[in-house]
Amino acid sequence: MKSPYFDEGHAAFREEVRAFLRTEVLPYAARWEETDTVPAHAWKLFGERGYLGLLYPRAVGGGDRDLFTSVVFLEELGRLGYGGLRAAVSVHAYMATHYLSRTGGHDLAQEYLAPAVRGERVAALAITEPDAGADLAGIGTTAVRDGDHFVVDGTKAMVSNGMTADFLVTAVRTAAAGPRGTTGLSLLVVDTALPGVARVPRRTLGWRSAGTAAITFDAVRVPADRLVGRIGNGFYYLLRGLQLERLVAATLALGGMDRGLDELRGHLRSRNVAGEALARKQALVHRVADLATELAAARQLVHHTAWLYEQGELPAVECSMAKLHTTELACRLADTALQLQGSHGYVEDSFAARAQRDARAATIAAGPSEVMRDLIGQTVLSLPADSTAPRPGRIDG
Ligand SMILES: Cc1cc2nc3c(=O)[nH]c(=O)nc-3n(C[C@H](O)[C@H](O)[C@H](O)COP(=O)(O)OP(=O)(O)OC[C@H]3O[C@@H](n4cnc5c(N)ncnc54)[C@H](O)[C@@H]3O)c2cc1C
Structure with missing residues (x-):
């Protein structure tokens, strides 16, 4: 059935990104984790593919693509299962450089944004x-x-x-x-x-x-x-940029959870305890069912928020809700996955252990969960906003 958000072009792009990440990135990602860095040649690879400028205009080498192309890219980047790489690329391509594209003017765009899009200069x-x-x-x-x-x-x-x-x-x-x-x-x-x-x-x-x-x-x-x-005007630029940052964080979390659920599914189906696959134990099946249901709901919230954003709205409350819900769900999923994998998940180099370490960062960075709840709660209760609460409105407003 036709998706309201994605067309065949997005599906083809997803396959392309997935293949790139599998062959050009995944074999080296663990090494980058060990060395606390994404090396310069990797940035250039991302740049050559156009993945660092999907939203940006062609005048700076960007792809001028719709937001859902970025949603696809970010979901796939999240699905790779390396939170550090996820953060590095998204901070560069959607957070720091976003201000140069929207507000920076011609000279800053040519001097900083264009080389960042090519992966030649790294942004923070x-x-x-x-x-x-x-x-x-x-x-x-x-x-x-x-x-x-x-x-x-x-x-x-x-x-x-x-x-x-x-x-x-x-x-x-x-x-x-x-x-x-x-x-x-x-x-x-x-x-x-x-x-x-x-x-x-x-x-x-x-x-x-x-x-x-x-x-x-x-x-x-x-x-x-x-x-x-x-x-x-920095405060207002930041309030606006933070909405995209939160939407990006939520989208990355979706991809990470897809991968986490895949890993958990594989383990429960292959691991036998007392002569029976873990996947047959109802206590565990119900926990997986709950997580899968919450993930499905989270995906609708994130995609709907992206759609509102794409219409030119600044859906501040939805961005906060999407960020709050997905990043907290990612923590629950990572915690459950580690528990259900027993000692196999507790060793430091396991996928489950890394997923848990990485998930914890996302409920703090780009606005802690408590601040998200404040922003959402103020709107829901129609309380007078404090000075830090973004109000709904047009992105260009
Ligand atoms: C892995 C990681 C990467 C990061 N990367 C960047 C980056 O690239 N650039 C950058 O500038 N920053 C970055 N940050 C910082 C991040 O934005 C801040 O950690 C975040 O804004 C919270 O600020 P703080 O850590 O100083 O905590 P504080 O402001 O001291 O808050 C501590 C805790 O108090 C609670 N709290 C705070 N405010 C409220 C409130 N209004 N109501 C109720 N409770 C509240 C929350 O639980 C919060 O976690 C990163 C953080 C992490 C963890």
């Missing part, structure tokens, strides 16, 4: 600070105008791709925060090769190949033309 997004995580208004990294430069000082605590990134789309304070904390933030592109940029690796529980770093800026002189969009 630097928002979170030691004292400002979920609370954007607390960002304290400063950028002070000095002639035709900004001088940047401060620290970013958790930057995916931080160790390999060539440039950082960085949230900086260009003026004191107003009473609601929403003013005074800007986005600046900072080259990591500039004097005064220092990065320290942060060994994370999961998402290892994303090469997470803490990054400090010590009087870094950044040309003023690296400002993204208008000065002082």
